[in-house]
Amino acid sequence: MATGGVGRRVRGVVCAVVAALSVSGCFAPSPPMFGDGSSVPEESARVALPVRPGADGDWALNDSASRLLGQGTTLARLGERNGRSWRLTLPAEFALTSRRPGAPHSALTRDSAAVLVGGTDGRTGPSALAGVDLNQGRLTWQHPLPAGSRVSLHLGGTVVAAACHDGTCRLTSWNIGSGERRWSRTVAGPARVLDGCRADALGPAPGADDHCAPYVVTADHVARVDPDDGSLYRVPALRPPAGTVDRITVRAGRTVLVTAPTKGGCRATVLASGTDAGAGDRGWHRTFVWDQPQARRDPYTGCRWNRTLPLVVDHRMVLPDQKGALVVDAYFGTLRPAKRLAPGAYVVSDGSRAVVRTPGRADRLLDAAPGDDRPVRPQGLGPGARSVGRGFWQDGRRLVLFGAGDEELWEGRSDCRAFADLHVGGTVHYCDGAELVTLRPVNKD
Known part of the structure; x- marks a missing residue:
């Protein structure tokens, strides 16, 4: 009986403490977020546009994870709390005009790494690679590529280039940071080397980066290339179809x-x-x-x-x-x-x-x-309207934040393709003439 009484008293104390914590605010409310139905935008930054977008209002490179914007011969990194902004003029060979990662005049990015893929007149494939120091804003290394190369970026800090000619494929890997060659190997026999995450994938890269590896496809088997050392691992019981x-x-x-x-x-x-x-x-x-x-x-x-x-x-x-x-x-x-x-x-x-x-x-x-027959978009938006972030939509130049009941909470105009930084609390960036404006969510009250 005494034990039961103690247990009841302990439970009572625990409940009282929990109630006190709740009342005193130790369980803090969720921070404001766009799309929660009550938060509205507040201008948190306005800077000169570091890179002008293309004629369609978009950039060839816009990577929120690395905070990079690139178009033509200009590459820039947006400033952040623990980083610095910079602006870099690129050589013509590495001008950014393609949005297809791995194609000539494109960029391969992953978190804090970036590799530029060059192109020159008279070549249909990449001509060279260049590493970018994202902290200093400069090119740190360059390597020419054989004609017909295919390029891919991988978990573990490696970039792999493959060139297939005359019945053999030559694969070479470099360290992204230093440009130092890590390994090279030759695969005999007619084959194709495909990148399963970007240029040759069926869609956006899956979340499991360990699958982001080159694949060697021959007439009778498929093998995954280990980006760390170039080892080949056959996919069991998989014979490629005709074609x-x-x-x-x-x-x-x-x-x-x-x-x-x-x-x-x-x-x-x-x-x-x-x-x-x-x-x-x-x-x-x-x-x-x-x-x-x-x-x-x-x-x-x-x-x-x-x-x-x-x-x-x-x-x-x-x-x-x-x-x-x-x-x-x-x-x-x-x-x-x-x-x-x-x-x-x-x-x-x-x-x-x-x-x-x-x-x-x-x-x-x-x-x-x-x-x-519920509408896909909030009422009043045209068929070309696109979702920018939670609650934010862009319809032409019109930029709108909707609440939970599709009521308009805020409206503005953007002279470029607005974009969101979901990894930093849902901030949204848009262009006001020659300026880049950053919006952050705040409580409506």
Whole structure:
């Protein structure tokens, strides 16, 4: 009995302490965030625009993780609490005009690392690499590349270039910080080397950076290249399909290959390896006639085909079949029926959502139930409006923050493509003439 009395007294004291903490404010309220329905923007910074965007109002390079903006021969880093801003004039060979990482005149970035990919007249592939010191704002090393090279950046601070000629592929890796060569190896036999996270991926890079490695694809096997030492690891029981394997990625524990469409017939194949465990643990494949309604006809194949358009939106694969796009679960593959869209419809990413776009019809969510006609965007926005961050939308030059009930909390104008820094509390940047303005969320009261 005494023990029970002590227990009751202890529980009573604990409850009293918890109640006191709650009342005294030890459990602090959440900080203001855009999209919480009550926070409004406050101008926290206004500086001269360090890099002017391109004619379309966007930059060739805009990387919020490394805080880099780049366009043409100008590369700049935005200032932050624990860092410094700088502005660098680039050599013409490393001018930034392409948004395709790994392509000539582009940049490969990851966290605090950046490598520029050069290009010169008369060459279709990269011409050279250059490392950038993000603290000092200067180029620290350069290396020329053989013709036809493909370049990729990897976890662990390495950049890998591969050049395939005359039946062999030569792969070379450098340290991002110093430019020192780490390893080099030759792979014998006809092969293609593909980057599974950026230039040759099916969509935006997955969160698991350990999958961001080059892949060597031959007629009878696929092997992952270890960026640390160049070792090759074959993907078990995966034989590439007939045709040219043009895209590769790792999704849902599977290595997924997609061939380029054939000339004239436009037939393509998607092939997925098995998984290690679970209900979807067998490989699958589908063939389809490649037809992307939003793409122009490729002059060589005659197909409506644009390899830069993503085939993965949200967590699903979208195969652009002529009879209507097939939406496939990459994990279960053929174990679950594919969803077919109406002819002419295609899927685009709208922030974190997958949206079905059909000419002549209002956009709708891919997951919308039959009869669900709720608008994809807040009322009053046009079909070209895009989500900037939580609650923020840009429609042309108009920039609007909406509350929980789609009421307008704030409106402004931006002379460039506004962008958000989600990793620093949801701040939003926009252009006011020749100035870059930063907005931070504050309580409405």
